[in-house]
Structures are given as C-alpha cells and as structure tokens.
Amino acid sequence: MSNETESWTYTSEDGTYSVSEFTEEGKMAFVLLLETDKEIQATRKTLAKLEMAVKGFNTTVINQLTEEMLVVEEEEE
Numbered sequence: 001m002s003n004e005t006e007s008w009t010y011t012s013e014d015g016t017y018s019v020s021e022f023t024e025e026g027k028m029a030f031v032l033l034l035e036t037d038k039e040i041q042a043t044r045k046t047l048a049k050l051e052m053a054v055k056g057f058n059t060t061v062i063n064q065l066t067e068e069m070l071v072v073e074e075e076e077e
Contacts, residue, residue, distance in 0.1 A: 008019035010030060019030050 006020045010017045010019055
C-alpha cells in the first residue's frame with residue numbers, strides 16, 4: 001500500500017499531512033475513507049436519478065387523469 005499512497009496528502013484544519021508517513025492502519029483507513037466517499041457520491045447520484053424518475057412517473061400519472069376517474073366518497077352519517 002505504501003506505493004499507492006506515496007504522493008497522497010490528507011488535509012485537516014491543522015494542515016496538510018503526507019499519507020506515506022501514516023501507519024499501515026492509518027493508510028488503510030485513508031484508502032477506505034476515499035472508497036467510502038466515492039460510494040457516497042455514487043449513491044447520491046443514484047438517488048438523484050431515482051427522484052427524477054419518480055417526478056416523471058408522477059407527471060405521467062397526473063397527465064392521464066380525467067374527471068371520470070374521480071372516486072366519489074360517501075359522507076358518513
């Protein structure tokens with residue numbers, strides 16, 4: 001893993017750190033952090049697509065509604 005992380009840096013509020021100086025555990029955590037962030041971004045993209053699809057489906061349903069389709073609810077006495 002050292003070769004992969006040799007030129008990588010990690011920036012926090014306190015400064016920028018060389019990932020190559022991390023312990024093996026720290027390097028693994030850093031790589032997992034990157035992978036997890038990519039998964040979050042992909043999930044957000046998928047969610048945006050699904051939300052757009054739902055809006056489109058809803059529009060399709062609304063556009064086909066007619067007055068004849070209305071359900072008349074009986075009032076309870």
